[in-house]
Amino acid sequence: xxxxxxxxxxxxxxxxxxxxxxxxxxxxxxxxxxxxxxxxxxxxxxxxxxxxxxxxxxxxxxxxxxxxxxxxxxxxxxxxxxxxxxxxxxxxxxxxxxxxxxxxxxxxxxxxxxxxxxxxxxxxxxxxxxxxxxxxxxxxxxxxxxxxxxxxxxxxxxxxxxxxxxxxxxxxxxxxxxxxxxxxxxxxxxxxxxxxxxxxxxxxxxxxxxxxxxxxxxxxxxxxxxxxxxxxxxxxxxxxxxxxxxxxxxxxxxxxxxxxxxxxxxxxxxxxxxxxxxxxxxxxxxxxxxxxxxxxxxxxxxxxxxxxxxxxxxxxxxxxxxxxxxxxxxxxxxxxxxxxxxxxxxxxxxxxxxxxxxxxxxxxxxxxxxxxxxxxxxxxxxxxxxxxxxxxxxxxxx
Ligand SMILES: [Zn+2]
Numbered sequence: 001x002x003x004x005x006x007x008x009x010x011x012x013x014x015x016x017x018x019x020x021x022x023x024x025x026x027x028x029x030x031x032x033x034x035x036x037x038x039x040x041x042x043x044x045x046x047x048x049x050x051x052x053x054x055x056x057x058x059x060x061x062x063x064x065x066x067x068x069x070x071x072x073x074x075x076x077x078x079x080x081x082x083x084x085x086x087x088x089x090x091x092x093x094x095x096x097x098x099x100x101x102x103x104x105x106x107x108x109x110x111x112x113x114x115x116x117x118x119x120x121x122x123x124x125x126x127x128x129x130x131x132x133x134x135x136x137x138x139x140x141x142x143x144x145x146x147x148x149x150x151x152x153x154x155x156x157x158x159x160x161x162x163x164x165x166x167x168x169x170x171x172x173x174x175x176x177x178x179x180x181x182x183x184x185x186x187x188x189x190x191x192x193x194x195x196x197x198x199x200x201x202x203x204x205x206x207x208x209x210x211x212x213x214x215x216x217x218x219x220x221x222x223x224x225x226x227x228x229x230x231x232x233x234x235x236x237x238x239x240x241x242x243x244x245x246x247x248x249x250x251x252x253x254x255x256x257x258x259x260x261x262x263x264x265x266x267x268x269x270x271x272x273x274x275x276x277x278x279x280x281x282x283x284x285x286x287x288x289x290x291x292x293x294x295x296x297x298x299x300x301x302x303x304x305x306x307x308x309x310x311x312x313x314x315x316x317x318x319x320x321x322x323x324x325x326x327x328x329x330x331x332x333x334x335x336x337x338x339x340x341x342x343x344x345x346x347x348x349x350x351x352x353x354x355x356x357x358x359x360x361x362x363x364x365x366x367x368x369x370x371x372x373x374x375x376x377x378x379x380x381x382x383x384x385x386x387x388x389x390x391x392x393x394x395x396x397x398x
Contacts, residue, residue, distance in 0.1 A: 002028060003033055004026055005043075005048040006024050007022065007023045007045070007048050008021075008024075008051045008054055009021065010053075010055070011024055011035065011054065011056075011367065012055065012056040012057075012343075012344060012347050013035055013057075013366055014056065014347060014366040015352065015366035022035060022036060022037055023036040023048055024055055026375065029372060032373070034369065035369075051377055052379070053378050053379045054377070054378050055375055055376065055377055055378075056347050057365055057371075057373035057374060057375065058115055058118070059114070059115050059117065059314075059350050059354075060116070060350065060351055060358065060360070060364055061316050061325070062119075062120040062261060062263075062286050062313040062357055063205070063288055063315025063316070063317055064111075064120070064121045064122070065121065065123075065318035065320070066107055066108065066119075066123070066128045067125055068319060069100075069104050069106065069107035069318065071091050071319060077294050077295075078295070078297040080211070080296055081210055081211040081213070081296055084295045088320060091320075100127055101131075105131050107319060108131050108135050108137060110324065111316075112135075112396070114325060115327065115395075117138060118137065118138040118139070118354070118364050119139050120142065120261065120315070121140070123141050123144065123163070123167075125163070126163055126166050129170070129171045129173060130171070133172065138360065138363075138364070139174070140174050140175060142176055142177075142205045145157065145177060145189065146179070146180035146181070146185055147185060148183075148186055148235075148236060148239075149186060149234065149235055150187060150188050150189070150238060152186070153188035154192075157189060157193070161196075176197060177193055177202070178193070178204045179204070180206070180207060181207040181210075182206065182214060182246035182249065182250050183214055183218070185250075190250060190254070191253055194254060197255045203359060204254070204255070204259070205260070206254075206260065207264055208246065208247065208262035208264055208265055209262075209266060209267040209268045209272065210263075210267075210295075210296070211224075214246050214267070215246065218242050218243075221236075221239065221240070247275060254280070256279070258282065259284065259359070260284070261285075261313065262286065263286040264288060265286075265300050266299070268285075268301070268304075270308070273285075273304070273305070273308050273310060274308075277308070283310070285313070288314070288317040288330070289330055289333040290316070290329060290333055294321045294322055294323075302337070302341065303338060312349045313350075313353045314349050315330075327350045328393075328394045331347070331349075331388060332388050332390060334346055335388045336390075346388075351365045352364075353365075372398075374396070375397040376395070377394070377395040377397050379395075
């Protein structure tokens with residue numbers, strides 16, 4: 001078997017510190033065979049390819065809605081989540097299936113070109129399944145359920161079970177049934193999702209504190225969520241404000257042991273983080289900075305999350321709320337807004353942390369012998385500080 005050897009200015013194995021002028025050795029399938037630190041091991045450089053930049057493992061995107069790809073450039077920016085939801089609903093009425101399938105196929109190719117190897121993807125329909133089945137990207141699909149009226153719980157879960165069955169049996173893909181958000185699922189529906197998750201030991205994802213209104217909704221049943229829902233005929237008369245945080249209000253309706261991804265967290269406080277970390281066994285916090293800027297024009301308190309030392313992952317969200325599906329672009333936004341966070345840390349969020357959440361760290365997330373994590377080459381700033389610049393680009397090596 002022929003081996004390839006590449007030396008870059010830096011190699012970021014993620015599971016261990018970066019190596020200056022390191023050499024990465026891998027086979028033709030991209031399986032990591034060895035990682036050489038030139039200060040420790042002598043190596044004949046004759047058959048080593050030299051590249052400029054840093055090498056890191058393939059990216060793991062933990063939050064995407066591939067099925068919304070056709071909405072690219074259709075939703076106005078920075079209008080807030082309330083208006084964003086209204087625009088999405090309007091667009092859905094204009095949906096053309098050919099366009100939907102074409103946009104999904106293109107978005108899948110775009111993600112692979114952008115160095116993404118695995119994706120946690122939200123699906124309300126089966127539109128994305130054929131593309132996922134034929135893709136080189138490893139997808140985990142969260143069949144998303146919402147339904148605020150308790151009397152519709154049976155109908156909602158039955159529909160999701162049907163889609164899940166297609167996903168796993170017809171297409172042979174991995175996935176779970178997941179709740180949309182804290183405020184959009186009734187108690188009986190939450191409990192059905194919980195029972196399914198516990199039975200199948202599945203991984204869950206839920207949108208969390210994406211707008212301030214979510215906090216008001218639970219605190220005193222005020223704000224745009226309740227007003228908008230009433231306008232579109234959703235009956236919330238059964239709902240009583242809890243006076244608590246969103247997650248505290250629904251914690252008993254989620255499984256405690258399953259891996260859970262809280263997505264967005266733009267309005268999460270230290271108290272909210274403390275509660276989640278102590279109540280649940282396996283919580284991850286997904287940040288989607290470019291989507292947050294697109295919709296609410298606000299970023300989460302990222303320094304708070306780093307200080308709390310929680311597992312942070314990154315997501316692109318969908319092309320309805322982002323200009324491209326690029327993890328590197330998410331990292332650039334974070335680097336621009338929080339220059340004190342090291343590149344090593346941000347890369348870990350976009351690789352190993354995501355792989356761990358998705359239960360795929362045996363294969364992805366780091367340069368460790370035996371893994372086939374994908375290999376990305378990233379161009380750096382011409383600067384002694386190893387940092388991303390606006391011009392940084394990603395090139396897929398494997
Ligand atoms: Zn989302």
